[in-house]
Amino acid sequence: MNNVTYNDATDDFSVVVKNLSEDRVLPVRKFDYVIVETGHFSVPNIPSFPGMDKFPGRVLHSHFFRNASHFKDKKVLVVGSSLSAEDIALQCVKYGAKSIVCTWKTKPIGFSFPPQITERPLLTKIEGNTIHFKDGTSTEVDDIILSTGYRYSFPFLDDDLRLKTVLSLYPVGLYKGICWTQGGKRKLLYFCSMYKPTGRWITSQESFPFQTSNPRRVTAKNGFPGNGIFLFSVQNISFCSA
DSSP: OEEEEEETTEEEEEEEEETTTTTTOOOOEEOEEEEEOOOSSSSSSOOOOGGGGSSSSSSGGGOOOOOOOGTTOOOEEEEOSSSHHHHHHHHHHHHSSSSSEEEEEOOOOOOOTTTEEEEOEEEEEEEEEEETTTSSSSEEEEEEOOOBOOOOOOOOBGGOOOOSSSSSSOOOOETTTTTEEEGGGGGGEEEEEOHHHHHHHHHHHGGOOOOOOOOTTTTOOTTTTTTSSSSOOSSSSOOOOO
């Protein structure tokens, strides 16, 4: 997917797609509606801490974590306190890491970890291999793993169509967390975390909560926008990779 633009004059979208296998941009296609289902587990959220750019060891986001054996005999800092931090900390210990420090921003994980795993409040700065924490303590580590989640990224959408937000259940501009109200005349829908289930659900005509004799006409129960799930009936669906 290269670009999506809404056309006010014709009340539709122009979509430009590139065929990667042939390295060729395909002709512009027009669509009445656009559904964004690219998920949000592809662009890592990379926080910045003073001194991190001069840290002599490895700095790795959990998105790129593949093999815990790389951290055998290492002292590792895991930044984060959610599921990926827990899993990675335990995996590293299982494969021979010397020690793991999990650092948290809002609250610790709070599990009864093996003695090799400890928790401390968020780091404040990095000096060489030394990590300084909010509680005034410090420790030395060999490597840093960032279990800091992901961010939304929709570079293929025009600015007036693009959702700009941190991870949130109710982003600003999305009615019911789905329908974009800031552009595209409410004909752009976002499903940012349910790609496979919604993809299968949308392609089933029987799943829609309304019917219309004109597949191009928006029809919703009790005005805009009905139950907030779907605003249209389907005549044609094209799937494009982002």
